[in-house]
Structures are given as C-alpha cells and as structure tokens.
Amino acid sequence: MDLELVAQVRRFNRIVTQRVGALDDHYLARDRPLGEARVLWEIGPDGCDVRSLRSRLDLDSGYLSRLLRSLEGAGLITVEPSESDKRVRTARLTSAGLAERAVLDQLSDALALSFLTPLDEGQRNRLVAAMSEVERLLTAAMVQISRQDPAHPHARHCMREYFAELDRRFEGGFDPSVSISADDDELRPPAGLLLTATLRSEPIGCGALKFHDDKPTELKRMWVAPSARGLGIGRRILAELEAEALRNGSRVVRLETNKSLTEAITLYRSSGYVEVDAFNEEPHAHHWFEKPLDVAPR
Amino acid sequence: MDLELVAQVRRFNRIVTQRVGALDDHYLARDRPLGEARVLWEIGPDGCDVRSLRSRLDLDSGYLSRLLRSLEGAGLITVEPSESDKRVRTARLTSAGLAERAVLDQLSDALALSFLTPLDEGQRNRLVAAMSEVERLLTAAMVQISRQDPAHPHARHCMREYFAELDRRFEGGFDPSVSISADDDELRPPAGLLLTATLRSEPIGCGALKFHDDKPTELKRMWVAPSARGLGIGRRILAELEAEALRNGSRVVRLETNKSLTEAITLYRSSGYVEVDAFNEEPHAHHWFEKPLDVAPR
DNA sequence: CCAAACCTCTGACTATAATCAGAGAAAATG
DNA sequence: CATTTTCTCTGATTATAGTCAGAGGTTTGG
Numbered sequence: 330m331d332l333e334l335v336a337q338v339r340r341f342n343r344i345v346t347q348r349v350g351a352l353d354d355h356y357l358a359r360d361r362p363l364g365e366a367r368v369l370w371e372i373g374p375d376g377c378d379v380r381s382l383r384s385r386l387d388l389d390s391g392y393l394s395r396l397l398r399s400l401e402g403a404g405l406i407t408v409e410p411s412e413s414d415k416r417v418r419t420a421r422l423t424s425a426g427l428a429e430r431a432v433l434d435q436l437s438d439a440l441a442l443s444f445l446t447p448l449d450e451g452q453r454n455r456l457v458a459a460m461s462e463v464e465r466l467l468t469a470a471m472v473q474i475s476r477q478d479p480a481h482p483h484a485r486h487c488m489r490e491y492f493a494e495l496d497r498r499f500e501g502g503f504d505p506s507v508s509i510s511a512d513d514d515e516l517r518p519p520a521g522l523l524l525t526a527t528l529r530s531e532p533i534g535c536g537a538l539k540f541h542d543d544k545p546t547e548l549k550r551m552w553v554a555p556s557a558r559g560l561g562i563g564r565r566i567l568a569e570l571e572a573e574a575l576r577n578g579s580r581v582v583r584l585e586t587n588k589s590l591t592e593a594i595t596l597y598r599s600s601g602y603v604e605v606d607a608f609n610e611e612p613h614a615h616h617w618f619e620k621p622l623d624v625a626p627r
Numbered sequence: 628m629d630l631e632l633v634a635q636v637r638r639f640n641r642i643v644t645q646r647v648g649a650l651d652d653h654y655l656a657r658d659r660p661l662g663e664a665r666v667l668w669e670i671g672p673d674g675c676d677v678r679s680l681r682s683r684l685d686l687d688s689g690y691l692s693r694l695l696r697s698l699e700g701a702g703l704i705t706v707e708p709s710e711s712d713k714r715v716r717t718a719r720l721t722s723a724g725l726a727e728r729a730v731l732d733q734l735s736d737a738l739a740l741s742f743l744t745p746l747d748e749g750q751r752n753r754l755v756a757a758m759s760e761v762e763r764l765l766t767a768a769m770v771q772i773s774r775q776d777p778a779h780p781h782a783r784h785c786m787r788e789y790f791a792e793l794d795r796r797f798e799g800g801f802d803p804s805v806s807i808s809a810d811d812d813e814l815r816p817p818a819g820l821l822l823t824a825t826l827r828s829e830p831i832g833c834g835a836l837k838f839h840d841d842k843p844t845e846l847k848r849m850w851v852a853p854s855a856r857g858l859g860i861g862r863r864i865l866a867e868l869e870a871e872a873l874r875n876g877s878r879v880v881r882l883e884t885n886k887s888l889t890e891a892i893t894l895y896r897s898s899g900y901v902e903v904d905a906f907n908e909e910p911h912a913h914h915w916f917e918k919p920l921d922v923a924p925r
Numbered sequence: 926c927c928a929a930a931c932c933t934c935t936g937a938c939t940a941t942a943a944t945c946a947g948a949g950a951a952a953a954t955g
Numbered sequence: 956c957a958t959t960t961t962c963t964c965t966g967a968t969t970a971t972a973g974t975c976a977g978a979g980g981t982t983t984g985g
Contacts (some may be wrong), residue, residue, distance in 0.1 A: 334755045338739035339759035342647050346764055349640050350648035362941060380962065394964050415953045416962040441636035449766045452859060456764040457632050460639035462757035467646055468935060470754075561750060615912045678932065690973060714932040714981045769967060865948050 341463075352443075354619075356436040356442035364388075368396050369405060369426065370433055376421035378411060384530070405429055446462055470612075472533065474569050477525040479513040483532035484525055491535070491552035498589045499613060509611050510548045515539055526553070526562050533557040536566040538574055545581035545619065546574045550595060563596050575622050582622060585614035639761075650741075654734040662686075666694050667703060667724060668731055674719035676709060682828070697864055703727055712922050767858035770831065772867050775823040777811040781830035782823055789833070789850040796887045797911060807909050809847045814836055826853070831855040834864040836880075841909055843871045843906075843917065846882035849891060861894050875918050880920060883912035 355368045371382055383393050397420060400406045405426035411417040424432060445453050454511045469596055477484050495503035516523040526534035534553040540546050548570060551562045574582050583605070594616060602618035609617075631865050655664045669680055682693050695718060698704045698852035708717040720728060775782050793801035812822040814835045824832035832851040836845050846868060851861045872880050881903070884891055892914060900916035907915075 334743060334751060335736055336758055337762075338742055339735055341762050342651055342735070342739065344762050344765055345643050346648050350644050353640055353648075364942070380744070383962095389942095389944065390963065391945080391965075399965090414952070416961085417829075417962065419664050419872050437637055437640070440632055441633045441640065444636055444765060445632060446769065448764065449859060449862070452764055452767065453632060455760060456768075457635045459757040459760035461635055462753060462762045463761055464635075465637050465644050466740060466746065466750055466754040466757070467642055469750065471646065510744070527815045535695050537806065542649065560745060563903050564747070565745070662972070681932095685974095687974065689935075689975080696934090712932085712982070716933065718952065 352440055353437075356440050357433060359436065361397075361431075362399075364392075365400055365431065365465040366398060366421075368393070368431060369400060369422070370404060370627065371531065372420050372422055372426075372430075374422065374427065374430070376419050379408070379418045380418060382420065387463050388507075391469050400426070463519050465560065469562065470526050472526050472557070472560065472562055472565070474524055474526045474534075474562075474566055478561070479516045479523050479537075481525075483527065484523055484535065486532050486551055487525060488550065490554065491550060494552070494555075495587070495613070499587055501612060505611050509609060511537060511539060516549075521547075521549075523550070524566055524573070526557075526566055528545060528557060528566035534562050534566055538570055538577075540574075540577055542581065545583045546577070546579040548584035550583050551584075558592070563593070565599065567596065567600055571622060580622055582621060583617065583619040585609060585611045585617045587613050629925065642671050650738055650838055651735075654738050655731060656887075657730075658733065662690075663694050663698055664731065666691070666718075667698060667720070667728060670704060670724075670728075672720065672725060672728070673849060675715050677706070677716045677718060680718065691879075698724070711795075735916035740922065758765075763858065766826065767860065768856065770826050770855070770860055770863070771823050772822055772824045772832075772860075772864055775821050775833075777814045777835075779820050779823075782821055782833065784830050785823060785833035785850055786848065788852065789848060792850070792853075793885070794910070797885055798887065801911060805910050807907060809835060809837060813917060814847075819845075819846070819873060822864055822871075824855075824864055826855060832864055833862050834868050836868055838872075838875055838877065843879040843881045844875070844877040847879050849882075855891070861891070865894065865898055869918070878920055879917060881915065881917040883907060883909045883915045885911050 346515075353408055357363065357370065359366070361369075363374065366388055368382060371377065371386055379393065379397065382388070383390055386393070388396075396512075397406065397408055401408060404423060406418045406422055407419050407539060408418050411419045425472050428608070444456070448456060475577070479485075479488075492503060492505060511521075514519050516539070519540070521537060521539040523537040525532050534557060535550055536548070537550040539549060542554050547562070548567075551563065571582060584597070584602075585607070588594075597618045597620075600620070602620045605617050605619045607614070608619075652661055655661060655668065657664070659667075665684055669675065677695065680686070681688055684772070684900070686693070686694075695704065695706055698718075699706060702721060704718050704720055704725070706716050706718045709717045717720065728849060738754055742754065746754060776784075777783075790801060790803060809819075813819050814837070817838070819835060819837040821829050821835040822833060830852075832855060833848055834846070834850070835848040836844050838878050846865075848863065849864065869880060882895070882900075883905070884890075884895070894913060895916045895918075900918045903915050903917045906917075
C-alpha cells in the first residue's frame with residue numbers, strides 16, 4: 330500500500346487523538362470519574378440493560394457493577410430487575426441523572442462548537458463535509474465479513490429482514506414457500522456457505538452460495554441493512570463470495586433477481602455479471618445473471 | 628450556528644474517539660503503562676529535554692520524573708544533564724529504546740492500515756483526502772490569536788522571521804533601518820498594539836497596528852509562518868486587527884506593501900482594501916491600500 | 926554577589942481503572 | 956428435573972494516573 334496514504338492516516342490519527350480524544354474525555358469527566366460519566370451517558374434517556382452496557386463499553390462485570398452502585402448512591406440512576414428476564418437488571422436515569430446527562434450533552438455541543446467557531450463559513454462547511462466523509466468511510470472499514478452458520482441469530486436476523494424487505498418491494502409481495510429453497514443445510518458446508526457482515530457486533534448484511542459440483546455456483550440471499558447502504562458493503566460481500574466460490578473450485582457464479590431490486594442489479598452489472606437467459610423457474614425473478622470467475626477478478 | 632453542523636461534528640467525535648482514540652492507546656501501550664509508552668515515543672530518535680517533554684505531554688514534573696526512572700530502569704533510555712544548561716536534563720533512547728520505538732512505529736502503521744485495507748482503492752483515496760482536510764481545518768481551529776507585548780519572546784521570534792523573509796523576498800533585500808519604524812513602544816497601547824497567532828504554544832504569525840488619533844490607523848508587521856499558510860490565519864489576524872482598530876475609534880485602516888508579497892496583496896484586495904496613492908515614503912513599498920472600517924465589516 | 930527564578934527530583938499520598946475468583950439467583954437445555 | 960449456562964454482584968487485590976510540598980542544585984538579573 331502507498332506509504333503516503335499510511336503517513337496521512339497517521340497524521341490524522343495523531344491530531345485527532347490529541348484534539349478530539351483528550352478534550353472529549355475532559356469535557357465528559359467534569360469532576361466525576363470518567364468511567365462513571367461514560368456509563369451515565371451510555372444509559373441514555375430510555376434506560377439500558379446492564380449487560381448491554383457491559384458489551385457496549387466493554388467493561389468487566391464487577392467493575393461496571395461498582396460504577397452503577399456509585400451512580401446509584403449519588404441518586405443519578407436506579408437499577409431494577411428486567412421484567413422479561415429476572416437475571417438481567419435495567420439501569421434508568423432519575424430526574425437528577427437526566428439533568429446531569431443534559432449537562433454532558435451541552436458540553437459535547439460546546440466541544441463541537443470549539444472546532445467550528447474559529448473558522449469562517451466556507452471552512453466550516455468544508456470541515457463538516459470532510460468529517461462526514463471520514464465518518465462514513467471509517468464506519469465502512471469497521472464492517473467485518475465472516476462465515477456464519479445459518480442458524481446463528483445474526484444469520485436469522487438478516488434472513489428475516491431480507492424476506493421482509495422483499496415482501497415490501499416486490500409487486501404482489503414475496504412468498505418464500507414458492508421460491509427456490511435455500512435451507513440451513515443448503516447454506517452449510519459442504520453444500521454451500523453463508524457470509525454475514527457485522528458492524529460493532531450487529532448484523533448488517535449477508536450473502537450466500539449454493540454449490541452444485543461442476544455446475545455453476547448459485548448466489549443467494551444478498552442483503553445489506555438500509556442503515557448501512559452506500560458503504561460499499563454489498564460489493565465487498567459479493568467479492569468475498571466470489572473468492573469463496575473460486576476456492577471451492579467454481580468456475581462460474583450465477584443468480585436471479587427481481588426487477589424491483591435496482592441497486593442490486595446495478596451492483597451485479599458493474600461487478601462483471603452479464604444477463605443470461607433464465608436458467609431456473611424462480612417465480613419472483615425477472616433477470617438472470619452470470620459471471621465467469623477465471624477472468625481477472627476485481 | 629447551524630445545529631446540523633454541530634450534530635455532524637459530534638457524530639465524527641464519537642466515532643473517532645471510539646475507533647482511533649481507543650485503538651491508538653491500545654496499540655501504543657502493549658503491556659507497558661500508557662504514560663511510559665507516550666514518553667518513550669515523544670523522546671524521539673534525537674532525544675529530548677525533560678522540560679519540553681513535560682510541556683508537550685502536559686505532565687506533572689514529579690510524575691514525569693518517575694516515568695523516566697522507570698524507562699531508565701528498563702534500559703530503554705538514559706537521562707543526562709544538558710550541556711548548555713545544567714539544570715536541564717536530556718533524555719535519549721538507548722539502542723533498546725530505539726528498537727522499542729520502532730515497534731511502536733510499526734504498530735501505528737498497522738493501525739493506519741487497518742483503516743485502509745478493508746476499503747477499495749477509490750474509497751481509500753477519498754478517506755485519505757477527507758482526513759487531510761479534517762487535519763488541516765482542525766489545525767486551523769486550534770490557532771489562537773491574542774494580544775502580545777512586543778518584547779515577548781513570541782513577538783520577537785515573529786519579527787525576526789518576518790524580517791528574514793522580507794530580506795529573502797524583496798529585490799535588493801530588506802533594510803529595517805531605512806524602513807518606517809515600528810518600535811516596541813509604538814506597538815504597545817496606547818500608541819498601538821500587536822497580535823500574535825500561536826499553534827500549540829508556538830508562535831506562527833503576527834500583525835500590528837499603529838494608531839494616529841483621528842488619522843487613519845496603520846497596519847504593520849503582518850506575517851504568517853510558511854508552515855501555517857493556507858489555513859486562513861492571515862485573514863483572521865487581519866479581521867481581528869480591524870476589530871481592534873474599530874474598538875479604538877479608528878474609521879480607516881491603511882498599509883503599504885511590497886510587490887513581491889503577492890499572497891498578502893491578494894488577501895488585502897479580497898478583504899475590501901482598495902489601492903490608493905502613496906501616503907508615505909516607505910522605500911520598500913510599491914502599493915498602498917486603505918479600507919474604511921464603518922462599512923459592513925466582514 | 927545576592928536574591929529570585931528555574932529545573933528536576935524524592936517522598937507521601939489519593940483516586941481511578943482494572944482484574945480475578947467465586948457466590949447466588951434465574952433461565953435455558955436436553 | 957437435573958445440569959449447564961447466564962447474569963449480576965461482592966470481596967480482595969493490583970496497577971496506573973495524578974497531585975502536592977518541598978529539597979537541592981543551577982542560572983538569571985539587578
């Protein structure tokens with residue numbers, strides 16, 4: 330990789346940890362232990378289960394418990410057993426806690442303003458545009474794509490969302506029972522495989538392959554969560570699936586799709602897929618695509 | 628200010644403290660106290676005075692002293708009295724320390740690469756361009772402009788650099804003795820005033836006014852360090868000087884300049900200054916400019 | 926040459942962050 | 956229904972971060 334790119338990223342990291350990181354902690358702390366302030370903030374106005382606090386802030390359970398006791402002692406939060414699962418406890422802000430959080434909110438605004446006020450209007454707009462770009466691309470870079478068992482909750486979640494979206498978008502809805510199957514076992518090695526994309530441990534996309542020995546490999550279940558679109562994740566999933574297919578000895582990948590899925594069709598076309606005659610009787614499909622894998626992979 | 632701008636800056640702050648800040652610390656630490664790692668890094672390959680370590684890392688003298696003892700005990704640095712001033716001590720990396728710092732260097736590269744590798748080439752280039760923009764504009768926002776006594780080391784430094792630059796750029800060089808005076812007392816209230824711009828406590832620019840009762844105020848000594856150009860600092864100094872002049876009751880500001888100072892001339896023109904006939908006999912000047920202050924200040 | 930300012934260090938101390946083992950209650954599993 | 960797993964908590968303990976006062980040597984400025 331170009332050394333100059335790495336050097337620029339490092340300059341950025343440096344100034345940003347100095348300027349944003351250090352100040353952010355300082356503003357958030359305001360004569361309270363930083364850990365407590367973070368917890369107070371993370372609980373949020375609607376309350377939050379202790380276990381999700383633990384995973385989001387990545388804290389030791391004993392440590393978090395003590396922080397919660399301290400905040401409780403200060404009258405800023407209450408902690409009560411959850412209704413659905415009595416092992417889980419839920420932390421909620423008291424009115425004093427809400428007031429305290431509002432102060433933190435204002436301090437965060439003040440920090441943001443301290444970046445903007447010294448600049449003139451043109452500079453401000455350029456800064457904000459560049460920040461937005463950095464935010465988007467850093468987010469994209471945080472997305473991890475990995476193999477997943479079809480029965481895993483992440484996989485189930487993606488399938489559910491995928492079917493729901495198809496049902497919303499297809500004329501006349503989507504009926505899985507008349508569609509070509511892709512059961513769990515068909516998406517598990519050796520019959521096939523499933524990839525999921527996750528962002529901060531949340532599932533945000535998937536894609537699967539069904540192998541057919543020497544016949545073309547089928548591509549199924551390509552989906553990216555609406556909140557994560559425009560980050561190039563679909564393209565990454567597609568590329569990884571093709572790489573997996575190649576590794577499995579496939580020479581050709583093919584797929585069918587519905588005319589309403591325009592972004593997907595654009596993606597396939599721009600990734601080297603060419604439209605071919607219908608190769609199956611999928612009732613929801615309008616287009617069939619195929620890509621030979623041995624030509625220069627991109 | 629536009630709330631949407633503030634919100635975007637906050638989103639940026641959030642992701643960047645999470646992603647860059649936390650990981651940066653983690654990479655830097657590698658089973659050593661973070662404070663020690665920072666000191667080790669900051670000492671650099673050429674060594675560093677203890678006092679400048681203290682100011683750059685903003686550490687308590689006792690605390691830093693202990694960190695240095697610890698690094699010394701680990702055989703990573705040596706600390707010896709400085710030659711010029713025996714109160715000051717200078718820390719230097721041993722060969723083991725240099726090796727350790729090289730490891731930190733590689734880890735920083737690895738962190739930067741972890742942002743880049745998941746992206747495709749177009750995304751990479753956009754990320755790096757946006758990072759560069761953010762870096763520049765955050766730097767610009769860190770610049771502080773304030774009144775300064777002409778005898779202060781910062782002011783002296785700027786003047787020295789300013790004269791040196793004029794001498795380099797003017798045809799036939801610059802001779803202060805034949806130039807119109809601007810001695811310390813002329814740039815101190817009530818006769819005038821001096822502003823300096825600083826970035827991380829380092830002087831990087833200046834500008835001054837000489838008041839003449841009801842006659843136009845003179846603008847002198849506008850200079851920005853080459854390393855800090857293109858950040859809009861000259862324009863900010865100019866605007867602050869005009870505000871000061873207005874506060875002092877001035878209605879008009881005027882200045883003379885040399886034809887070789889093209890960026891300055893562009894700045895004056897775009898800030899509402901109009902060229903007028905020579906109003907003094909400054910031998911180095913080719914252009915004379917004037918701006919009425921009571922018309923809408925920008 | 927003397928007083929003031931400066932630089933670094935040590936000692937003594939406090940607060941915060943973090944880890945680990947295990948207890949007790951509740952839910953999931955088979 | 957017995958077993959395992961999950962979730963939160965307490966107790967015990969350690970590491971790290973940070974502060975403050977003052978000692979002892981060095982330089983600066985009048």
